[in-house]
Ligand SMILES: CC(=O)SCCNC(=O)CCNC(=O)[C@H](O)C(C)(C)COP(=O)(O)OP(=O)(O)OC[C@H]1O[C@@H](n2cnc3c(N)ncnc32)[C@H](O)[C@@H]1OP(=O)(O)O
């Protein structure tokens with residue numbers, strides 16, 4: 405089909421070639437005919453993935469919008485399950501709950517993985533920059549199409565909190581009645597932008613990245629995994645890592661578990677293997693070392709090596725001979741933890757438990773994310789500034805200085821974010837620091853700030869269900885209009901609206917064989 409025909413193909417499924425759309429089960433895809441983005445580009449046939457729970461009432465006013473974080477999806481029940489359901493904090497017996505996937509994300513909304521109707525090909529790196537403000541306008545269009553008239557509560561953490569703020573400020577208190585931003589900020593900080601930049605650079609540095617024109621079966625997996633590892637460090641806290649991992653090590657593998665090219669044949673060889681342990685760029689996907697390295701390893705010792713003394717001991721020729729390595733995915737490790745150089749007892753372990761954890765998390769991410777999408781959503785987060793585009797208040801110079809921007813922000817918070825708000829911070833959040841939630845709560849005229857004690861860091865908003873549930877439940881109870889309150893008989897049963905469910909495994913809970921590390 406030629407490109408011009410494609411654009412007229414109203415049956416074109418934008419997610420036809422998106423391998424990750426099916427990761428989220430039972431979601432709906434609404435296709436908007438067209439949407440012009442803040443950057444000026446116009447997307448056509450724009451898919452927006454979403455899920456709903458509960459039933460929309462006749463007035464269309466029992467809506468709760470939940471907004472997902474950076475790498476989440478429309479499946480709020482997967483990542484916030486304990487807080488959502490019949491009788492839960494967000495009570496689906498009373499509320500119609502809507503969660504839509506942000507654009508740029510791989511889970512069904514328009515993204516580098518969806519088809520550009522103009523070409524019939526995936527957008528890939530040509531997917532235009534979409535902002536959080538773009539997202540909330542597109543998500544509202546879907547909600548309108550469903551018949552919603554009033555949003556009682558909009559709730560979201562991190563990038564989801566940025567969306568919550570945009571929902572409240574763009575659409576005003578007649579439409580968005582109450583807002584609950586968690587672990588978020590009025591505008592993305594220099595610190596946050598820096599971490600996003602470092603993560604994108606990991607992806608760019610992967611030789612497979614190819615300016616974003618990689619094949620999906622040969623993605624820049626190493627770079628993306630490294631980006632996720634870096635990100636994860638910003639999502640947790642130093643204290644949580646110290647407590648959870650300390651200096652514990654992983655069980656070392658015996659040589660018999662190593663492929664032949666991993667078995668050291670000399671001290672120098674062992675040192676090199678240890679040096680490169682964890683190095684993952686697979687330029688030689690068959691598992692062999694590059695010929696130059698292999699030749700060097702088998703060549704006679706140089707004068708330098710020969711003079712190196714006892715440390716250059718040559719391994720006995722009886723190093724175990726092993727079957728050829730089985731196919732290893734791009735995500736797998738090139739090197740494995742050494743039991744110890746030369747199988748001598750060693751006081752220095754190769755892999756600490758926390759290294760193993762980070763690598764595992766990097767790999768786990770590869771099974772559910774795409775590098776171009778990661779770049780798209782981190783750039784989106786960088787654009788966040790709830791005051792962007794607003795003019796300075798009368799009598800105040802509309803300058804581009806920090807002080808000028810602060811004044812515009814103060815005005816926007818004071819005049820456009822007037823809904824009753826519960827602003828929640830996590831005490832140990834180093835990425836979206838509690839001071840940033842204080843700026844929000846101080847500036848929004850009807851906001852209350854709660855800082856949750858937790859060692860979990862930023863991800864506390866995804867993990868501290870009991871505390872978050874208690875605060876949000878009380879807020880919802882306080883501000884739910886009378887016609888949506890529980891019937892009195894149900895209400896006397898106890899704090900039904902504050903029930904926090906059990907934590908269940910999320911979609912990506914399968915543990916891999918940790919020994920691969
Ligand atoms: C399509 C979608 O629906 S995406 C939705 C899911 N994701 C999101 O919404 C994004 C937000 N979610 C997240 O960021 C995360 O899932 C969080 C913060 C909620 C929780 O993170 P998790 O990875 O589940 O928890 P945690 O950090 O405790 O890691 C546990 C995993 O590490 C593994 N692990 C723990 N210690 C080690 C170690 N030393 N070495 C190797 N692996 C380890 C565990 O076995 C476990 O594996 P599993 O996930 O396969 O069960």
Ligand SMILES: N[C@@H](CCO)C(=O)O
Pocket residue numbers: 473474475476561562563639863866
């Ligand atoms: N762990 C969360 C944190 C982002 O705020 C995510 O991956 O979406």
